[in-house]
Amino acid sequence: MSSSRTRGLRRAAAPLTAAALALGISAALTTPAAASGTYHGGAYVNGSGSMTDGDWNNEGVVNVSTHRNSNVACLWQTVLWADGYMSASDIDGIFGDQTHAATVRWQRDRGLVADGSAGRNTWTKAGQRLNNSNPGRSPDGFWYGGYAGKNTSFMVRSSSAGNWGFAGADGIIRWASYNTRTCS
Structure with a gap:
């Protein structure tokens, strides 16, 4: 040539x-990793799967501007519902003004900085309410546990890859995804 x-x-x-x-x-x-500074970078709430304290300590920020429309926002609203800060009918997977206000109250009641954003400290505090109802993986390959809220509890599960799913107030099991919203 x-x-x-x-x-x-x-x-x-x-x-x-x-x-x-x-x-x-x-x-x-x-990417969401750049947005939060503490985020593990995955597409789902993710962890060890053992449902132990600390498994939600590296999740991405969810607030009115980051991951606003997502199943992670739906998971956070489900936490707020279980602890008595939102009604089941308000869970829609959209982190709006009502979710922001409920988050501020939730944080204040737990001695956290009440900024209305579910970030690292807020997810870590919520993760302290996780419990493991199954000491090992079930035959379907999941770890099963629950979130023990002040008013009610809900089921959580983790896949072999560590991706979390949860049963919302409507009983439907969803993946806790940062990139999709199937809750309404």
Whole structure:
């Protein structure tokens, strides 16, 4: 191949390489991990699966601007419902003003900074109410446990990959996803 043709191919490839790098950098800057600073980076609430204290200590922030419409917002609203801060009919997977206000009250009652955002300290405090009803994996491959709220409890489970699911106030089991909302 002639050297002039090689230079031409290099010049044509340079914009494509730059575009690919820019897209990669752009995607990295917009991930939930960058948004919260404490987030483990997965698509789901994730942990060891053993339902022990501390399993919710590295979750992403959920508030009026981050993961606002998600099943993680639905999980957080379910925690608020179990502890008596929201009604079952208010659980919709949208972290709006009502969820913000309920979160502030929940945090204040537990001696946390009451910023209305479910971040690392809030998830860690909620995780202290997890209990393990099964000392090992069940035949279907899940760890099963519960969240023991002040007013009621709800079932939680963890897959072999550590991804969490929960039974909402409506009894439907959902994956606690940062990227989807199936609760309404």
